Amino acid sequence: MIDKISTLGGYIHEYQKSVTKPEEFWSRIAESFFWKKKWDKILDWNFSEPKINWFTNGKMNITENIFERHLFIRGNQPAIIWEPNEPNDENRVLTYNELFTEVKKFSNVLLQHGIKKGDRIAFYMPMIPELAIAMLACARIGAIHSIVFAGFSANSLADRIIDAEAKMVITSDGGYRGSKIIPIKEIVDEAVSTCPTVEKVIVVQRTNSEIAFDDKIDLWWHECMAGAEEYHEAETMDAEDTLFILYTSGSTDKPKGIVHTCGGYMVYTAYTFKNVFQYSDGDIYFCSADIGWITGHSYIVYGPLLNGATTMMFEGIPTYPDAGRYWDIVSKYNVSQFYTAPTAIRSLMSKGQEYVENKDLSSLKVLGTVGEPINEEAWHWYHDHIGKNRCPIVDTWWQTETGGIAISPIAGIIPTKPSFATLPLPGIQPIIVDAEGKELSEKSVEGNLCIKYPWPGMLRTIWGDHERFKKTYFSTYENLYFTGDGVKRDEDGYYRILGRVDDVINVSGHRMGTAEVENAINEHPLVNESAVVGFPHDIKGQGIYAFVVCGELSTGGVEGIKTSIQKGVTKIIGPIAKPDRIQLVRSLPKTRSGKIMRRILRKIAEGDYSNFGDISTLLDTSVVDEIIKGALENV
Numbered sequence: 066m067i068d069k070i071s072t073l074g075g076y077i078h079e080y081q082k083s084v085t086k087p088e089e090f091w092s093r094i095a096e097s098f099f100w101k102k103k104w105d106k107i108l109d110w111n112f113s114e115p116k117i118n119w120f121t122n123g124k125m126n127i128t129e130n131i132f133e134r135h136l137f138i139r140g141n142q143p144a145i146i147w148e149p150n151e152p153n154d155e156n157r158v159l160t161y162n163e164l165f166t167e168v169k170k171f172s173n174v175l176l177q178h179g180i181k182k183g184d185r186i187a188f189y190m191p192m193i194p195e196l197a198i199a200m201l202a203c204a205r206i207g208a209i210h211s212i213v214f215a216g217f218s219a220n221s222l223a224d225r226i227i228d229a230e231a232k233m234v235i236t237s238d239g240g241y242r243g244s245k246i247i248p249i250k251e252i253v254d255e256a257v258s259t260c261p262t263v264e265k266v267i268v269v270q271r272t273n274s275e276i277a278f279d280d281k282i283d284l285w286w287h288e289c290m291a292g293a294e295e296y297h298e299a300e301t302m303d304a305e306d307t308l309f310i311l312y313t314s315g316s317t318d319k320p321k322g323i324v325h326t327c328g329g330y331m332v333y334t335a336y337t338f339k340n341v342f343q344y345s346d347g348d349i350y351f352c353s354a355d356i357g358w359i360t361g362h363s364y365i366v367y368g369p370l371l372n373g374a375t376t377m378m379f380e381g382i383p384t385y386p387d388a389g390r391y392w393d394i395v396s397k398y399n400v401s402q403f404y405t406a407p408t409a410i411r412s413l414m415s416k417g418q419e420y421v422e423n424k425d426l427s428s429l430k431v432l433g434t435v436g437e438p439i440n441e442e443a444w445h446w447y448h449d450h451i452g453k454n455r456c457p458i459v460d461t462w463w464q465t466e467t468g469g470i471a472i473s474p475i476a477g478i479i480p481t482k483p484s485f486a487t488l489p490l491p492g493i494q495p496i497i498v499d500a501e502g503k504e505l506s507e508k509s510v511e512g513n514l515c516i517k518y519p520w521p522g523m524l525r526t527i528w529g530d531h532e533r534f535k536k537t538y539f540s541t542y543e544n545l546y547f548t549g550d551g552v553k554r555d556e557d558g559y560y561r562i563l564g565r566v567d568d569v570i571n572v573s574g575h576r577m578g579t580a581e582v583e584n585a586i587n588e589h590p591l592v593n594e595s596a597v598v599g600f601p602h603d604i605k606g607q608g609i610y611a612f613v614v615c616g617e618l619s620t621g622g623v624e625g626i627k628t629s630i631q632k633g634v635t636k637i638i639g640p641i642a643k644p645d646r647i648q649l650v651r652s653l654p655k656t657r658s659g660k661i662m663r664r665i666l667r668k669i670a671e672g673d674y675s676n677f678g679d680i681s682t683l684l685d686t687s688v689v690d691e692i693i694k695g696a697l698e699n700v
């Protein structure tokens with residue numbers, strides 16, 4: 066079992082050890098896991114190739130560390146508590162024994178259908194237990210899961226299936242989200258029709274919706290499982306074998322497949338889960354994320370289960386049947402740790418006190434946030450009204466790429482400050498640099514956030530494109546991992562994350578690449594070009610503002626074209642990429658060399674019509690005045 070840091074002095078001691086003797090530090094933590102064969106070398110790395118290998122030649126399987134390692138003491142303890150969309154429907158509780166049986170059975174199903182170690186399987190699933198069962202079965206046989214959030218469009222799903230050359234898709238007939246039924250299978254059918262690598266689609270029955278069912282590729286989950294063998298030995302994995310791919314947006318090009326590996330990811334998610342949330346036996350832990358994002362991978366499934374914890378899985382949405390749903394769940398199950406996104410907090414805060422007032426939240430011990438900067442007002446509301454001034458808030462900074470939490474308070478141990486992620490976790494060596502990459506070593510300083518030393522949970526490459534991996538993360542500054550975030554450090558050495566400094570927008574805690582949204586807008590037949598920037602949004606943190614140049618207006622006029630652009634983006638990427646504001650402009654502010662000056666557009670989108678800085682390189686400055694005029698009319 067991993068030891069928990071339990072005092073501030075303990076944290077400082079651990080942190081210093083992790084910096085001065087990182088290999089010794091991580092090997093001691095890794096020792097608490099079950100290895101079929103121990104590693105030869107703890108760390109082998111350079112950030113120039115880049116090469117990052119942890120626990121070289123160590124052999125293991127992450128699911129043996131979840132199940133076999135815990136079974137004798139935790140067999141009858143709940144592993145997953147699943148709360149359905151409808152509060153009055155029956156929930157499902159899977160003990161470690163039960164979950165293990167399901168995982169072994171589904172492992173055999175996968176093998177039966179020709180899935181081998183190293184094959185990729187795409188997922189497009191609602192939040193139901195079968196999602197966790199199937200992902201763990203992949204891990205058990207060594208297949209690589211690529212989970213696609215079921216809010217993405219068929220087109221986005223197809224892109225991801227094609228990039229990973231997935232052989233199989235796991236999905237459901239439909240999904241419940243509040244009062245809506247999502248036609249999950251229909252979206253998969255549309256995607257799969259353009260994906261020649263997909264041989265089989267396994268369909269879980271959830272909504273009993275009428276669906277198209279092609280006997281040549283479609284299989285029912287329950288039929289496959291009915292005859293499945295219950296015995297299965299975990300595949301032997303190398304510590305550096307790929308565990309999963311998860312796609313995330315960047316500032317350029319298509320989303321990239323972030324690759325995480327078995328050994329390092331296991332050690333890192335388990336260690337950070339236990340420490341940040343101070344999980345103790347008997348606690349009920351609830352993370353409200355979707356498993357389609359990294360938060361769900363690391364802190365609904367792997368981190369908690371590796372610690373033998375009881376983790377909640379919630380199918381629905383925070384506002385159904387009303388804005389008190391999370392708090393009902395907390396009191397129904399006596400949740401001890403609750404982890405959510407600032408956007409959810411702001412949205413629930415705006416619905417009013419009445420949804421919180423009479424709820425019994427006395428079981429809560431720790432609150433967490435993730436995904437975007439939390440503003441002070443939301444922090445205080447969360448602290449006062451949910452935590453009743455007794456629960457520490459862990460504002461956890463990390464990324465899909467970091468695999469697990471990197472900068473964060475350790476609950477109840479590191480004193481918090483509203484909107485600060487506070488201090489690095491053991492093993493994380495942040496460094497702040499200026500635009501040229503020079504270290505800003507003063508204590509109180511603002512700049513770009515990099516990390517100078519590897520940690521076990523970090524990404525190893527971008528699927529199929531190591532060059533892009535190098536270019537994206539290790540080329541901006543030599544020998545440093547560049548996070549893409551701006552950061553401020555205060556006189557106490559506390560870190561406050563300021564948000565992205567690249568062309569990535571953070572909408573409700575989800576990353577959207579501006580280039581991706583622009584490409585989708587430009588698909589519209591009447592659009593010549595576009596530029597997309599973020600703007601401050603009360604609930605979402607950032608909204609999407611699109612400046613669009615059209616050749617002509619069709620019937621339906623300005624409003625008609627805006628609506629059809631929004632529809633187009635929703636179809637191409639998904640509803641999360643839909644621009645909140647669209648402004649039609651005659652042209653975009655470009656330099657003489659043809660580069661769009663986004664800085665100006667960002668200011669205008671923020672409602673700041675001055676302070677543009679130097680605009681002497683602009684080809685035509687009258688464009689700016691025109692856009693401002695249009696923006697004022699657009700508000």
Ligand code: WT7
Binds near residue numbers: 439
């Ligand atoms: C980006 C990563 C990590 C899981 C969810 C998002 C922003 C993340 C915080 C925080 C301020 C944060 C950063 C980061 N971010 N956590 N606590 N405070 N900003 O994962 O989609 O990979 O996005 O989210 O900008 O780079 P992701």
